[in-house]
Amino acid sequence: xxxxxxxSEVDPGSRKENASxxxxxxPFRSNRNGKGSNRSPRVSGHALLLIAAxxxxxxxxxxxxxxxxxxxxxxQMIQFPPEWISLHSFSDYLGDRQWVDSTLLSFQVTITAVLxxxxxxxGAAIALHGRSFAGKGVLVxxxxxxxxxxxxxxxxxxxxLFAQLRLLGGWVPIAIAHGVxxxxxxxxxxxxxxxxxxxxxxxxSARSLGARPCSVLYHVYWPAIRPGVLAGSMLGxxxxxxxxxxxxxxxxxxxxxxxxxxxxxxxxxxxxxxAASASLFLALALVALALxxxxxxxxGRLS
Amino acid sequence: xxxLWKSYGQGTHQGAYVxxxxxxxxxxxxxxxLLGPSGSGKTTSLMMVAGFETPTRGEILVDGxxxxxxxxxxxxxxxxFQGYALFPHKTVLENVEFGLRMxxxxxxxxxxxxxxxxxxxxxxxxxxxxxxxxxxxxxxxxALARALVFEPDALLLDEPLSALDRKLRESLQSExxxxxxxxxxxxxxxxxxxxxxxxxxxxxAVMAEGRIVQIGSPSDVYLHPATPFVAGFLGETNLVPxxxxxTEHGHAVVAFKDAALGCARLPADGRKLTAGDAVLVSxxxxxxxxxxxxxxxxxxxxxxxxxxxxxxxxxxxxALGQAFAVSVTEWxxxxxxxxxxxxxxxxxAEDAQIxxxxxxxxxxxxxxxx
Numbered sequence: 001x002x003x004x005x006x007x008s009e010v011d012p013g014s015r016k017e018n019a020s021x022x023x024x025x026x027p028f029r030s031n032r033n034g035k036g037s038n039r040s041p042r043v044s045g046h047a048l049l050l051i052a053a054x055x056x057x058x059x060x061x062x063x064x065x066x067x068x069x070x071x072x073x074x075x076q077m078i079q080f081p082p083e084w085i086s087l088h089s090f091s092d093y094l095g096d097r098q099w100v101d102s103t104l105l106s107f108q109v110t111i112t113a114v115l116x117x118x119x120x121x122x123g124a125a126i127a128l129h130g131r132s133f134a135g136k137g138v139l140v141x142x143x144x145x146x147x148x149x150x151x152x153x154x155x156x157x158x159x160x161l162f163a164q165l166r167l168l169g170g171w172v173p174i175a176i177a178h179g180v181x182x183x184x185x186x187x188x189x190x191x192x193x194x195x196x197x198x199x200x201x202x203x204x205s206a207r208s209l210g211a212r213p214c215s216v217l218y219h220v221y222w223p224a225i226r227p228g229v230l231a232g233s234m235l236g237x238x239x240x241x242x243x244x245x246x247x248x249x250x251x252x253x254x255x256x257x258x259x260x261x262x263x264x265x266x267x268x269x270x271x272x273x274x275a276a277s278a279s280l281f282l283a284l285a286l287v288a289l290a291l292x293x294x295x296x297x298x299x300g301r302l303s
Numbered sequence: 304x305x306x307l308w309k310s311y312g313q314g315t316h317q318g319a320y321v322x323x324x325x326x327x328x329x330x331x332x333x334x335x336x337l338l339g340p341s342g343s344g345k346t347t348s349l350m351m352v353a354g355f356e357t358p359t360r361g362e363i364l365v366d367g368x369x370x371x372x373x374x375x376x377x378x379x380x381x382x383x384f385q386g387y388a389l390f391p392h393k394t395v396l397e398n399v400e401f402g403l404r405m406x407x408x409x410x411x412x413x414x415x416x417x418x419x420x421x422x423x424x425x426x427x428x429x430x431x432x433x434x435x436x437x438x439x440x441x442x443x444x445x446a447l448a449r450a451l452v453f454e455p456d457a458l459l460l461d462e463p464l465s466a467l468d469r470k471l472r473e474s475l476q477s478e479x480x481x482x483x484x485x486x487x488x489x490x491x492x493x494x495x496x497x498x499x500x501x502x503x504x505x506x507x508a509v510m511a512e513g514r515i516v517q518i519g520s521p522s523d524v525y526l527h528p529a530t531p532f533v534a535g536f537l538g539e540t541n542l543v544p545x546x547x548x549x550t551e552h553g554h555a556v557v558a559f560k561d562a563a564l565g566c567a568r569l570p571a572d573g574r575k576l577t578a579g580d581a582v583l584v585s586x587x588x589x590x591x592x593x594x595x596x597x598x599x600x601x602x603x604x605x606x607x608x609x610x611x612x613x614x615x616x617x618x619x620x621x622a623l624g625q626a627f628a629v630s631v632t633e634w635x636x637x638x639x640x641x642x643x644x645x646x647x648x649x650x651x652a653e654d655a656q657i658x659x660x661x662x663x664x665x666x667x668x669x670x671x672x673x
Contacts, residue, residue: 201388204355207375208382208459209449210405219401223392 064282071275089272090280099261099273106258109175109247110240116179117236121186122229126221129194144184154181155249162250169252177246182236186229193228194221234292238285322347322358323513329457329489334480336492338500339510340536345493346461348510352491353459354378365456376405381450383460387442389434395421395445396430402453420452421445424482439467443475447482457489464499476503497537501525509533526587527568527656534585534658541588541627542658547580554652557584560624563602566652570659583658588617588630590654593640594647601647606640622648 071089093099124143128136146154154177162173198221206216247257258277265274322344329335337345350356352363354375362369370378381402389398396417403413421427424444434442443463450458460479464472480503483490494500500507501521508518509532517529528534531542545557545565554566555576567584569576576582594601604622618629618640627648640646 199386199388201384201386202390204375205382205384205388206401208353208380209402210376212376215405219390
């Protein structure tokens with residue numbers, strides 16, 4: 001088989017099996033009228049790639065996809081394959097006070113965390129942009145640490161800190177801890193965005209026209225950093241919503257996030273409610289992805 | 304009321320003096336260019352005027368007030384940077400309005416003023432476009448409109464045309480010049496391109512190593528350079544060493560190699576010479592005459608090279624112990640001189656200039672008043 005066949009048309013990283021199949025089909029279509037002889041090496045190369053990629057993609061998708069049929073099962077126990085299709089698990093889930101509270105709490109925590117992360121990460125990116133000084137590397141390292149440090153270490157530290165400050169028990173410590181976790185993602189994203197989008201002469205331009213620091217921030221920095229902050233925030237949202245360890249350590253009687261509740265339910269109460277909530281959030285993630293793709297296409301930029 | 308403003312600056316940049324004792328005055332409506340090679344301190348000087356660099360010593364005076372301590376946003380200058388630095392996410396109209404907006408002008412008024420200005424520069428139909436949709440020339444006009452709309456005291460331009468190709472550069476040069484004449488604005492321009500400086504300026508300040516070496520009109524600086532650097536930087540020149548013999552009819556008499564005598568203008572800085580002083584005389588190639596008859600004085604030599612360059616023909620003539628570059632504009636195959644032809648050279652006293660050696664001590668810049 002010719003190595004030439006591994007063209008850039010097929011995207012091996014795509015999670016959507018259909019999408020990659022579709023893109024791979026394009027050369028098939030366009031080659032119908034062409035000379036078959038010199039196109040065939042490429043054709044069979046594509047087929048080979050599909051054969052290799054399909055099982056991998058299936059393996060990656062299966063854990064997510066299996067949830068949905070389980071949520072639609074009629075029985076009171078989670079089982080696969082499900083017996084009857086029914087939506088009762090969804091109504092159970094939405095009717096359970098505790099589960100709904102947890103869902104709302106999770107949103108509350110995550111949105112706050114994203115805001116904290118956006119302001120902190122974005123602010124850091126702007127402040128450090130274009131400046132070099134002794135110790136800058138250390139500072140950047142510090143900002144990036146939440147990604148590198150094992151979450152358990154962070155969780156333990158946060159627990160001890162908030163216990164000392166007598167702040168444990170509410171959703172606020174979780175939001176703060178998640179904000180710290182989200183900051184490096186926004187920072188990297190914002191920094192990249194700033195470096196590529198911001199022309200240093202623009203700041204001087206604005207100043208020469210009479211712009212004070214606030215105006216410079218709003219008119220020059222914000223448009224340049226906006227895509228990076230948004231992209232980083234979405235990543236931060238995903239990280240925070242999903243997060244179990246910190247939320248577990250810092251939980252309180254009224255501060256149980258959705259992942260934590262799911263986690264304990266798995267151990268003690270194996271109902272399809274779990275599958276229902278998981279399905280809903282799979283749908284949410286798909287919608288978010290679709291929106292992001294639409295937005296990226298609109299601005300003409302690949303995020 | 305805009306009047307004379309003077310600037311005296313000595314700047315330091317990371318320990319080493321990048322700008323030393325630079326003083327010049329920009330008169331109202333004047334086009335003054337800071338010309339020099341990279342590292343000469345010209346951009347730093349401009350940045351000090353704009354407010355992005357702080358002078359270590361010195362003052363920047365506008366109408367008698369020292370503005371050296373004011374941040375750039377408080378100063379009343381319009382700045383055009385290399386690449387124009389138009390706000391990419393704003394439309395042309397919003398770009399031009401920006402300065403007025405920062406001043407707090409209400410939106411109706413500033414819209415009207417901005418549209419007015421855009422109309423004057425011929426971009427009335429482009430108000431809703433984004434900068435990336437414009438050509439280079441259009442972008443420049445937007446940049447100028449943006450800088451002019453709030454009626455600044457002066458325009459500062461930092462090598463705006465350096466990155467462009469020749470044809471575009473020349474047409475944009477005339478546009479800038481035209482806009483300057485139309486609005487009567489004072490312009491401080493920075494460039495390393497001597498043709499550009501000569502074409503656009505009312506006065507040129509030649510800078511090297513952080514100092515202004517000479518200030519004068521383009522013809523002054525070209526025809527009567529003060530130092531070997533200036534002579535060499537603006538166009539080509541012949542530097543001929545000789546000995547000062549005395550003054551005759553207001554011009555210096557200089558003895559060159561083999562006791563041949565020639566004339567030259569006295570040094571531009573008014574320095575007094577005594578007989579026997581070693582001097583360097585600068586003569587531009589186009590001012591050296593190839594003699595057909597025996598006029599005095601004359602120097603004997605022979606042709607070593609001949610190159611046809613379209614606009615002129617360049618000969619290399621070996622005379623007075625060195626290679627002279629001689630530039631001749633008439634060309635005909637019959638009159639072309641072949642290699643080895645013996646020729647006689649001379650020049651008018653007015654066309655030769657005795658140069659001064661640059662001093663390391665802080666000497667005041669040479670300003671030639673005409």
